[in-house]
Amino acid sequence: ALHQAVERALVSGQLAGQHWLVSAGPTREAIDPVRYVSNHSSGKMGYAIAAALRDAGAQVTLVSGPTTLDCPDGIERVAVNSALEMLAACQAVNPDGFIACAAVADFRPAMAAEHKLKKGQGDLNDVHWVENPDIVAAVAGAKRRPRWVIGFAAETENAIDNARAKRIRKGLDAILANTVGDNQAFGTDDNHLHWIDAHGDTDLGHAPKRVLAEALVRRIIDLAKE
Amino acid sequence: ALHQAVERALVSGQLAGQHWLVSAGPTREAIDPVRYVSNHSSGKMGYAIAAALRDAGAQVTLVSGPTTLDCPDGIERVAVNSALEMLAACQAVNPDGFIACAAVADFRPAMAAEHKLKKGQGDLNDVHWVENPDIVAAVAGAKRRPRWVIGFAAETENAIDNARAKRIRKGLDAILANTVGDNQAFGTDDNHLHWIDAHGDTDLGHAPKRVLAEALVRRIIDLAKE
Numbered sequence: 001a002l003h004q005a006v007e008r009a010l011v012s013g014q015l016a017g018q019h020w021l022v023s024a025g026p027t028r029e030a031i032d033p034v035r036y037v038s039n040h041s042s043g044k045m046g047y048a049i050a051a052a053l054r055d056a057g058a059q060v061t062l063v064s065g066p067t068t069l070d071c072p073d074g075i076e077r078v079a080v081n082s083a084l085e086m087l088a089a090c091q092a093v094n095p096d097g098f099i100a101c102a103a104v105a106d107f108r109p110a111m112a113a114e115h116k117l118k119k120g121q122g123d124l125n126d127v128h129w130v131e132n133p134d135i136v137a138a139v140a141g142a143k144r145r146p147r148w149v150i151g152f153a154a155e156t157e158n159a160i161d162n163a164r165a166k167r168i169r170k171g172l173d174a175i176l177a178n179t180v181g182d183n184q185a186f187g188t189d190d191n192h193l194h195w196i197d198a199h200g201d202t203d204l205g206h207a208p209k210r211v212l213a214e215a216l217v218r219r220i221i222d223l224a225k226e
Numbered sequence: 227a228l229h230q231a232v233e234r235a236l237v238s239g240q241l242a243g244q245h246w247l248v249s250a251g252p253t254r255e256a257i258d259p260v261r262y263v264s265n266h267s268s269g270k271m272g273y274a275i276a277a278a279l280r281d282a283g284a285q286v287t288l289v290s291g292p293t294t295l296d297c298p299d300g301i302e303r304v305a306v307n308s309a310l311e312m313l314a315a316c317q318a319v320n321p322d323g324f325i326a327c328a329a330v331a332d333f334r335p336a337m338a339a340e341h342k343l344k345k346g347q348g349d350l351n352d353v354h355w356v357e358n359p360d361i362v363a364a365v366a367g368a369k370r371r372p373r374w375v376i377g378f379a380a381e382t383e384n385a386i387d388n389a390r391a392k393r394i395r396k397g398l399d400a401i402l403a404n405t406v407g408d409n410q411a412f413g414t415d416d417n418h419l420h421w422i423d424a425h426g427d428t429d430l431g432h433a434p435k436r437v438l439a440e441a442l443v444r445r446i447i448d449l450a451k452e
Contacts (some may be wrong), residue, residue, distance in 0.1 A: 034412060035265045035331070037257070037350070068294055085353075105261070107350040115240075124263070124333040129350035188262060 014221045016057035021095040022050045023102035025065035027083045040186040046101035048213035063089045083132035097148035100136035120134035140171040242283035247321040248276045249328035251291035253309045266412040269293035272327035274439035288295045289315045309358035323374035326362035366397040
């Protein structure tokens with residue numbers, strides 16, 4: 001507890017004057033007015049990061065897919081459903097830093113979803129799926145890029161190597177590697193994260209998401225000083 | 227309020243000694259350990275029916291897909307995810323009556339969902355979808371059939387005519403016709419139901435789901451007296 005109190009005192013106010021954007025939760029891709037594709041992301045990691053950034057003094061905007069979580073105090077939440085809505089909401093903010101924690105659906109139905117269900121249109125084998133944009137790569141590659149762009153990599157094999165490559169390919173300042181296969185991270189209160197930046201890797205350990213969020217913010221404070 | 231108190235007094239204890247099974251909520255069909263197809267059913271209608279049956283004196287088992295609702299007091303809840311799990315859970319009960327209120331996914335991925343995500347397997351266009359069993363028709367057609375089997379029909383066009391045909395085709399004692407397109411019923415607190423049985427139709431009106439559930443139970447009490 002003393003250790004934690006000291007840690008918090010060290011980060012307190014360190015991000016004052018900075019505006020951070022965090023994306024969190026799953027996206028839902030509508031097949032029709034009733035059905036959708038989604039994933040098991042609970043949003044807990046992203047919400048914990050948003051709260052930890054706020055505790056470090058930052059102004060925080062949280063773009064969140066559908067979750068059952070309450071918005072932390074002092075944070076502006078923008079609620080979205082689909083990946084395209086999440087992209088638009090993220091692009092509408094002009095922050096100093098962006099942490100892309102959301103589990104964005106890779107695919108969405110190509111057809112417009114506004115139509116009502118009609119007989120004979122219900123067969124999912126008839127749905128044509130198109131790839132969603134890569135939100136963190138789009139933000140990192142934008143002309144008006146946030147100064148810091150940080151992504152997440154959910155890998156089941158060779159997590160560190162794959163995340164390293166993903167960081168460079170997407171133009172990110174840092175990436176967090178975790179493992180989600182078999183629900184190891186989704187929906188749980190714990191997670192295991194590795195921070196990877198241009199200088200190398202740091203194992204942030206296996207811990208409650210709230211604790212990992214604080215460790216992540218300390219890395220961000222260091223990054224912001226470079 | 228007096229009207230409602232009288233209504234409740236009339237149904238009180240009328241279903242004592244009977245065991246009713248209610249299915250509620252959506253199903254989730256796993257594509258892989260992370261992604262799934264689901265629908266916007268909140269489970270509110272089915273949970274309200276379960277509570278109204280309990281209030282009429284019935285023993286109630288509630289087979290529920292994933293919802294955020296608390297289980298009503300005095301009701302046994304069996305939590306399931308997929309349509310196949312819901313079918314098995316419903317078939318494991320041997321009730322006097324069954325009300326199939328769940329919004330069961332029509333399709334599920336044909337491939338086993340236990341495998342981890344692998345590179346190149348993420349394209350949803352490669353998923354082959356197979357039809358799920360029709361749970362209420364399976365229960366109504368079983369050798370050991372509950373005495374009363376009641377279904378729901380979510381129709382966007384010709385709701386009454388389509389529901390009438392569906393009742394006969396599936397071998398149901400009664401069916402409730404409602405309208406769900408454009409989120410008219412899913413997730414909301416209100417609904418509009420028509421009760422259809424062998425004798426004809428009754429418009430139960432547009433009302434809060436709790437009130438409709440009580441009206442439905444009064445129809446069931448009449449049905450059970452035949």
